[in-house]
Amino acid sequence: MTSHVPSAPTLETAMAPTPELLRAWAWHRQGLDGTLGGRTSQEVLAAAGWARSVGGANPYLTLFARAGIRRDQVDADVRELRIHELPTARGCTYVLGREDFDWALTLGKSAEEAFRVLARLGVDRGEITLLEEQILHVLGEADSPLDPRQLKEELGESVRNLGEEGKKKGAATTLPTALGLLQADGRIRRVPVNGRLDQQRYAYTPWGLPPSRLGPEGAREELVRRYLGWTGGATSKQSQWFTGFTLTDTKAALAAVGAVEVPTAAGDVLWMLPADVERLADFSPPEGEQIQLLAGTDSLVLHRRNAGDLFADADRDRKLLNTTLALQADLPDHPIFDRGTIIGLWQYDPGRERIAAWLFAGRTPAVEQRIAEIEAWIREDLGDFRSFSLDSPSSRQERIDALDAAGV
Incomplete structure (x- = not known):
C-alpha cells in the first residue's frame, strides 16, 4: 500500500502546513497515534473532544480506538456519572466528561428557542412551567427512572396533545419540551434504559446539577479553547459549524483565547492556539503505519x-x-x-x-x-x-x- 504520510517537516513547512502534514497533525492531536493509551474515559474525552451520540456506536469506538476501553467500562463510567450524554453545542448530544457537565449544558438551545414552536401552537410559558414542576414531583416520588410513556401515564391530562398540527411541527405533545428544558437546566438527566449508549431508549431521573460559574461569554470562550485544542486548528467557518456561535461571538471567543491565524499551503487560514503553532513547528509525522x-x-x-x-x-x-x-x-x-x-x-x-x-x-x-x-x-x-x-x-x-x- 502506498504511504500518503509526509516526511518530517521543517519549520518553514510547518508555518505553511500542507494537507498531508495537517492530516497527520490532526491524527496526533486526536490521540489516535497511541498517546492516549491507558487513559480513562474522562481523560480521553477531555483530550480528543466530546463524542457525538446519535444512538449509534461512535462513543464506544471513540474510546476503544484511542485507549482500548471496553464497553463494560464505558457503561460503568456512565452509571457512575464519570461521563454522560448531554445536549450541548448546537443543541446536539455528545458524551462528555464530568468536569464539563455544567458549562457544556449552558451551550445548548435556550428556553426561548425550545419554546418557540409551542408558542405558535397556542401553549403559553406558564403551562410548561407547571408541567416542569409536576414532572419533578413525579420523578422525585418514583423508585426508579421513568421513561416518557410512564411519565405520560403518571401526568395524565397535564400533558397536552397538540394534534396533527403539532405532529407536523415535531411537537406531538407538551412533554418533550418540558423534559428538554429540565434537562438543559440540569434538574433532570436521561438514563439509558439498558445502560447502553447505542440503543437510544431513555428514562429520566432527578439530578440537581449545580449551575456553572461561567457566564455565556465564558462558556463560549471555553468551548473555542477546547475545540481548537481538540482539532489542532480550524477555520472560522468550521468553528462556527461546531459551536453554532454567530460570527461576532466566534471572533470574540477566538480573540479571548489568543488564537492566531496560520495560512496553509492549500490557501485556507486556520485559527490555532499559540502553543499548538509551536508544537506543529516541531511535529514529525509517524514513519510506520498506524x-x-x-x-x-x-x-x-x-x-x-x-x-x-x-x-x-x-x-x-x-x-x-x-x-x-x-x-x-x-x-x-x-x-x-x-x-x-x-x-x-x-x-x-x-x-x-x-x-x-x-x-x-x-x-x-x-x-x-x-x-x-x-x-x-x-x-x-x-x-x-x-x-x-x-x-x-x-x-x-x-x-x-x-x-x-x-x-x-
Whole structure:
C-alpha cells in the first residue's frame, strides 16, 4: 500500500502546513497515534473532544480506538456519572466528561428557542412551567427512572396533545419540551434504559446539577479553547459549524483565547492556539503505519466536518454507488485511516459477523490485523455497529455489498 504520510517537516513547512502534514497533525492531536493509551474515559474525552451520540456506536469506538476501553467500562463510567450524554453545542448530544457537565449544558438551545414552536401552537410559558414542576414531583416520588410513556401515564391530562398540527411541527405533545428544558437546566438527566449508549431508549431521573460559574461569554470562550485544542486548528467557518456561535461571538471567543491565524499551503487560514503553532513547528509525522477503523461521526471527521480534506489526492475522485466520496459533507460509510489519511471504508455485516471493507490501495498486514481486532471487539462488546438510532443491517446491506464488490 502506498504511504500518503509526509516526511518530517521543517519549520518553514510547518508555518505553511500542507494537507498531508495537517492530516497527520490532526491524527496526533486526536490521540489516535497511541498517546492516549491507558487513559480513562474522562481523560480521553477531555483530550480528543466530546463524542457525538446519535444512538449509534461512535462513543464506544471513540474510546476503544484511542485507549482500548471496553464497553463494560464505558457503561460503568456512565452509571457512575464519570461521563454522560448531554445536549450541548448546537443543541446536539455528545458524551462528555464530568468536569464539563455544567458549562457544556449552558451551550445548548435556550428556553426561548425550545419554546418557540409551542408558542405558535397556542401553549403559553406558564403551562410548561407547571408541567416542569409536576414532572419533578413525579420523578422525585418514583423508585426508579421513568421513561416518557410512564411519565405520560403518571401526568395524565397535564400533558397536552397538540394534534396533527403539532405532529407536523415535531411537537406531538407538551412533554418533550418540558423534559428538554429540565434537562438543559440540569434538574433532570436521561438514563439509558439498558445502560447502553447505542440503543437510544431513555428514562429520566432527578439530578440537581449545580449551575456553572461561567457566564455565556465564558462558556463560549471555553468551548473555542477546547475545540481548537481538540482539532489542532480550524477555520472560522468550521468553528462556527461546531459551536453554532454567530460570527461576532466566534471572533470574540477566538480573540479571548489568543488564537492566531496560520495560512496553509492549500490557501485556507486556520485559527490555532499559540502553543499548538509551536508544537506543529516541531511535529514529525509517524514513519510506520498506524491503522484505525473509526466511525463516520468520529471527532477526527465530525468536529471540522471536513472529510474531503482527509483523502489523499490520488483518492479524491474515488466513487462508491456513483457518489464521489470526497465531495460528501458527511461520509456514507465508516473510514479506515492511516496516520490521518482515509485509505478505505468499512461497514459491519452482523449476519456474517464480519467487516466489509474497501482498501483503496490494497491491504497490508497492519490493516488486516486491525480489521480482525475491530471485528472481534464488535462481536464481543456490541453485537452490531450502528451509525445512528435507525441504522439496521437491512438498511446498510446495499453499502455492504458495494464495499465487498469494490474491495475485490
